[in-house]
Each structure stands twice: as structure tokens, then as C-alpha cells.
Amino acid sequence: MKRKMIIKNKKEQSIIAKARIEILYHLTLESLKNKDIELAKNSVALIQKISRKNRISLKKYRWFFCKKCFFPYSAESISISTDAQTRTLNILCKKCGHIRRKILKK
Numbered sequence: 001m002k003r004k005m006i007i008k009n010k011k012e013q014s015i016i017a018k019a020r021i022e023i024l025y026h027l028t029l030e031s032l033k034n035k036d037i038e039l040a041k042n043s044v045a046l047i048q049k050i051s052r053k054n055r056i057s058l059k060k061y062r063w064f065f066c067k068k069c070f071f072p073y074s075a076e077s078i079s080i081s082t083d084a085q086t087r088t089l090n091i092l093c094k095k096c097g098h099i100r101r102k103i104l105k106k
């Protein structure tokens, strides 16, 4: 279904984009639950696209998917370990091998 939306102004556009991200986020969680990985991955890619296009920060969802392969994080797709030396939490994406580090608070 393709429907052209008439957008009045930038503010409205950003509200719509945010709502779409919210919906897609829930869709991703739902598809993960149903083990529909492809749909989940597509949703995440769409979230990225919308956020970039509308310059919306994904701060809220920053730790929700892999930055490299867009694969949503789930118990099966990641491995978490802590590094005492660097004092970081290492999150390894099992799909692409990308490691993200989160600095642990003292």
C-alpha cells in the first residue's frame, strides 16, 4: 500500500517519523518473539533509514541493535562479557563479530 502523505511542516514530519520508529520498534520485538529474523532485520534497517532522513536521534534504541549489521540484539545473538582491565562491558554480535564496548560506571 502506497499512500502519499501531505506533510505540512518539519515538526509534524518529525512527529510522524518518531511514531513510525516506535511502531517499527515494537514490530521488531514482535518478530523476534516469533523468530522471524528477516522481518526484524528489515525493521531495524527501516528505523535507521527513517532516523537518518529525519535526523532523529536513536539514543533510546542505541543498545537495541548491532551498529554494523543491524541485527537486533537478543539473548541468542549476542554474548556479553566484562573486561576488568579496560572496565568495559563487551557486547559481541554473533552475527558479524562486531564488538561494542560500554564503559562501566565505578
Ligand SMILES: [Zn+2]
Binding pocket: 066, 067, 068, 069, 070, 071, 093, 094, 095, 096, 097, 098
Ligand atoms: Zn552485528
